[in-house]
Amino acid sequence: MSLKSKLLLICTLLSLPIFADQNDEALDIHFQTLQQSTDREEIQRAERRIWMKWMDHDDYAVARLMTIAAERMNYQRYPEAMLVYNQLIQNYPDYAEAWNKRATLNYLLGNLDESIADVEKTLQLEPRHFGALSGLGLIYIQRKEFAKAKQAFEDLIEVHPSSPNAQQNLQLVNEEIRLGVI
Numbered sequence: 278m279s280l281k282s283k284l285l286l287i288c289t290l291l292s293l294p295i296f297a298d299q300n301d302e303a304l305d306i307h308f309q310t311l312q313q314s315t316d317r318e319e320i321q322r323a324e325r326r327i328w329m330k331w332m333d334h335d336d337y338a339v340a341r342l343m344t345i346a347a348e349r350m351n352y353q354r355y356p357e358a359m360l361v362y363n364q365l366i367q368n369y370p371d372y373a374e375a376w377n378k379r380a381t382l383n384y385l386l387g388n389l390d391e392s393i394a395d396v397e398k399t400l401q402l403e404p405r406h407f408g409a410l411s412g413l414g415l416i417y418i419q420r421k422e423f424a425k426a427k428q429a430f431e432d433l434i435e436v437h438p439s440s441p442n443a444q445q446n447l448q449l450v451n452e453e454i455r456l457g458v459i
Contacts, residue, residue, distance in 0.1 A: 303326075303330060304330050304405075307323040307324075307326045307327045307330070308323075308327070308405055308436070310322075310323035311323050311327075311407075311437045311438070311439065312438065314439070315439070317439075320439050324407075324437075327407075328408075331373065331374045331377075331403070331406075332374060339365065339369065339372070342361055342364075342365060343361075343365070343375070343378070345361060346358045346361035346362055346365075346378065349361065350378075350381070350382055355382060355385065355386060359379070359382055359386075362375055362378055362379035362382060363379070366379060371402060372402075373398075373399050373402035373403040373406060374399075376395045376396075376398045376399040376402065377395070377396070377399040377406060377408060377409050377412075379395050380392045380393075380395035380399060380412060381412060383395060384412060384415075384416060389416050389419065389420060392412070392416055393413065393416055396409045396410075396412055396413045396416070400413075404436075405436045407433055407436050407437040407440060407443075410429050410430075410432050410433035410436065411429075411430075411433055411440070411442060411443065413429040414426045414429035414430045414433065414443075414446055415446070417429060418446070418449070418450065421453075423450050423453045424454065426446070426450045427447065427450045427451065427454065430443050430446050430447040430450060431447065434447065
């Protein structure tokens with residue numbers, strides 16, 4: 278399939294309606310599990326279900342485009358992935374996971390300011406997005422902005438108290454702050 282054909286297909290698929298799944302009421306139950314459970318397997322199931330809700334759509338075309346973009350990212354075909362995410366965001370600006378995935382792609386490309394902007398939009402749409410909060414913390418670690426990284430990881434722990442990466446990263450950031458490497 279030529280690039281022109283792919284672009285035409287993307288534009289056609291993007292003209293269909295979408296339901297932004299960060300608004301799915303079932304998410305509340307899974308986030309409650311993250312807050313209350315101490316059972317690691319139960320927590321992992323809740324995490325997987327949350328990610329599935331964020332990625333799945335009533336609109337098959339949008340879900341398929343997200344899969345295509347993720348595949349492009351996995352094969353380091355970044356310009357193609359960026360094209361899809363940009364089109365999704367342009368056509369569906371209330372879809373948090375498109376913003377989050379583009380934030381990840383911008384991070385991979387070294388576009389840290391753009392990544393932060395995309396994370397902020399993700400969090401505006403889905404304040405409980407533990408993936409976005411984790412990414413934000415990692416960006417701030419990379420930039421050696423440890424106070425901001427600390428805040429991101431504390432916010433992450435508030436949403437997902439059992440997140441082992443958040444605990445480890447917060448400990449790292451606190452150590453950097455303690456040593457005065459701000």
